[in-house]
Amino acid sequence: MLKKRIIPCLDIKNGRTVKGINFKELADAGDPVELAKRYVDEGADELVFLDITATLENRKTLTNLVTRIASEINIPFTVGGGINTLEDAKMIIDSGADKISLNSAAILRPELISEIALTFGNQCVVLAIDTKFVNEEWLVFRSGGTIITDFKAIDWARKGAELGAGEILLTSMNNDGTKNGFAIEICKAVSEAVSIPVIASGGAGMMEHFAEVFSQTNVTAALAASVFHFGQIPIPELKNYLKTKKIPVRI
Amino acid sequence: MIAILKYNAGNALSVENAVLRLGFPTMITDDIEVIKSAEKVIIPGVGEAGSAMNYLKEKGLDEVIKSLTQPVLGICLGMQLLCEFSEEGATETLGIFKTNVLKFPPQELVPHTGWNDFTILKGKLFEGINTEENCYFVHSFYAEICDETVAITDYILPFSAALQKDNFYATQFHPEKSAETGIRILKNFLSL
Secondary structure (H helix, E strand, O other): OOOOEEEEEEEEEOOEEOOOOOOOOOOOOOOHHHHHHHHHHHOOOOEEEEEOOOOHHHHHHHHHHHHHHHHHOOOOEEEEOOOOOHHHHHHHHHOOOOEEEEOHHHHHOOHHHHHHHHHHOHHHEEEEEEEEEEOOEEEEEEOOOOEEEEEEHHHHHHHHHHHOOOEEEEEEOOOOOOOOOOOHHHHHHHHHHOOOOEEEEOOOOOHHHHHHHHHHOOOOEEEEOHHHHOOOOOHHHHHHHHHHOOOOOOO | OEEEEOOOOOOHHHHHHHHHHOOOOEEEEOOHHHHHHOOEEEEOOOOOHHHHHHHHHHOOHHHHHHHOOOOEEEEOHHHHOOOOEEOOOOEEOOOOOOOEEEEOOOOOOOOEEEEEOOOEEOOHHHOOOOOOOOEEEEEOEEEOOOOOEEEEEEEOEEEEEEEEEOOEEEEOOOHHHOHHHHHHHHHHHHOO
């Protein structure tokens, strides 16, 4: 049976992970590769690396990092942040990433999704959607959640899938950072609206939240950052818990 | 030396990394002489069947692959190219395995993306691996079950997760992206 995926997300700045990390035995917790290896050992199903600086001068640092990750990690990984052109995507994929994640650039120029999908295949393109419930509507934001658009999350997800995205990474800005659980309503709506996998993101605080999003919606993966980084939810414990809740996971 | 076939499809780099981690010398190449004399040959692949076949034909690699007598491992698209026919681009493929590659009916999410286990596993590739272990799949087309099927996975319908005939081995999943289980499968192949 196909398993539900657990995906830790690592924020990268100038080639280093940001946010405090409390994996004590790591010699250098700021090194994304060391942290990534730790997650692989713990049973993470995939990894997402988000370059939060994403400036031109950091591109070389990022591609060097991607090359290092690819040489040491034997599970699929996605790289996102500041991918604006087919050339940007090519640089990251040629360095060894399995998938790239698009956000603002796809909103500004949706054809970018098709260009990358036609070149590298749909499975390489993850459309990241940051959405917030405003005026009774789940609207899409861009530029790291700073700029509101008139896109509706469900419509944009459908459009993205039509254009060739292979997966949707759906982040609820209302839930992100709250630790109050995933946004069940929009996760359910989007995962029922498209026939490609949807990854739920934003709001994980307890193991129960993962069980809730997997049992109440059609999402096939859940992503979180701080609960994993700070060791609040160890991945092996989470997977064992989900198994007792009859949710299929890879142990 | 392990030759990894260079052609217009992705993920050769991931395969190279995995083989290197296992301590085997390797090379990504489309040089016919290098491929013929390699100890083993791996055909990786993420891409589209039609254009991949055209590329192999242009380079004369189609006949070379068919003539190989050392162990050969096709991965994902690399496996599908070893079958007879693919619905992807209605492509005549290499015909090593007597089975066809069809598109998944859209009853569930396609591509089949993620970790899945097996209902049947047999043969040298899977020594020491049990059916509850999981490997990483990402594909929209599948090979039908046939006499050469050595692993079956169920998604929408049961399909060939691996094939074997004489010196030809193939997996639909990506051993190079399947964590520790994948490493053991690759190691089984490299130790043949």
